[in-house]
Amino acid sequence: MNDRQLDIVFAAPHPDDLEIGCGGTIASLAAKGYQVGMIHLTNGEPTPNGSPERRVEETMAAAKVLGAAVCEILPLTNRELMDGLPARYALATVLRRYRPRVLVGLAGRTTAASPDHYQGQLIVEAARFYSQLTKWDDRFGHTAPHRVDHLVYRPIPSAAERVHFHGQFVVDITDTLERKLEAIRCYRSQFDDQRFDRLRHYVTSTAGAEGGQAGYRYGELYCLPRPVGVKDMIALLGAWEIPPPFSPYSSG
DSSP states (O other): OOOOOEEEEEESSSSSHHHHHHHHHHHHHHHHTTTTTEEEEEOOOOOTTTTTHHHHHHHHHHHHTTTOOOEEEEEEEEEOOOSSSSHHHHHHHHHHHHSEEEEEESSSSSHHHHHHHHHHHHHHHHHHHHOOOOOOGGGGOOOOOOOOEEEEEEOTOOOOOOOOSEEEEEOOOTTTTTHHHHHTTTTOOOOOOOOHHHHHHHHHHHHHHHTTTTTTTSEEEEEEEOOOSOOOOOSSSSSOOOSSSSOOOOOO
């Protein structure tokens, strides 16, 4: 794909990770006109019913559904993904090419699922730092240094530990939840009808719980390694969209 400046890059180990975790936000940002990139660190194969060729087709179809401007699969190895110099260089090169202001990665150890997820978090954190390093251009395809202003985490709800983050916010995905589910459905090699029905329940329930905390019907929770900075508190605190179970005008 042509290099272009992106507003935001989402990065995760396997095709379908971003769709399940961040699909509603990706679709919402794209619909607002932001240039969004989706970077998959591996192709996710082998899997029982998949193939590298089929997984690429599914990945690109899902990105099209969500409206991503860029979707790339890096040549790192599924099941063997480890934080180390080759992985850091690979993702940092992407960041230097597309020069986003915001980088989003998954956060959390999934002890009942792939250990790639936590390694992906470490790679994202390191690549954000490596992207800005000077006098090392030969390690990044002779691309120019770039500082990513903001690192954002998408906590995995099923992670082994509850982590305290300095700041958090919820993105309203009420209008894009169905598009998120449509993008996940593109991965038919991974989710047959039975698995998809269970995944739909998980995704919808999680979105309802996370959205409800902020007054939205459906949402996705994100966290920051620092407090959220605010210059206009009134603009930040918009209308509370879920009405209370009582009349605010009652005397009882």
